[in-house]
Amino acid sequence: METLGVWLHQTREAKGSTLQEAEAATRIRARFLEMLEAGDFAAFPGGEVQVRGFLRIYARYLGLSPDEVLARYETEVHGVEAATPAAVPVEAGPAPSIRPPAESAPFQPRDIPVSPSRTRWLAVGAVLLLSIALVVALAIAGRPLLASLLAPREEPPTATAAALVEVVS
Numbered sequence: 001m002e003t004l005g006v007w008l009h010q011t012r013e014a015k016g017s018t019l020q021e022a023e024a025a026t027r028i029r030a031r032f033l034e035m036l037e038a039g040d041f042a043a044f045p046g047g048e049v050q051v052r053g054f055l056r057i058y059a060r061y062l063g064l065s066p067d068e069v070l071a072r073y074e075t076e077v078h079g080v081e082a083a084t085p086a087a088v089p090v091e092a093g094p095a096p097s098i099r100p101p102a103e104s105a106p107f108q109p110r111d112i113p114v115s116p117s118r119t120r121w122l123a124v125g126a127v128l129l130l131s132i133a134l135v136v137a138l139a140i141a142g143r144p145l146l147a148s149l150l151a152p153r154e155e156p157p158t159a160t161a162a163a164l165v166e167v168v169s
Helices: 004-015 019-026 030-038 047-062 066-078 116-141 143-150 159-168
Strands: none
Touching: 004 030, 004 047, 004 066, 019 030, 019 047, 030 047, 047 066, 116 143
């Protein structure tokens, strides 16, 4: 009896598929497919779980029964004769009806209690932020106003100043 890897390889070749085509269809990297076909199951980084998953996917791609492939894997790797499910006769009958999923209860948001201290800190933070914004706004917009207030003014001459000018002249 041929090994599992050889069987997979021969089935892929009989299908007329390359490793690159199998990689694109299964989304399993070609190096892992090569490892499956070589029977190098111990080299998989994900261990037995990864091997079993890849064997299922690859078997479906090749048109093989995933259960049969896994049974051969068990026999080859673990030396255990895997119990294959007995063929259950399928009665011809109406197709099973597909029901829509049961409607769930509508979403009800829950009120999450907010502690008073948290509310207080939020208020203090908001007041502090507004105060800083006001100071910055006054510093930017108030600069021309402040400059005009601090600029020296020329005052019109008063009566005494005019009299002093007359005396001196």
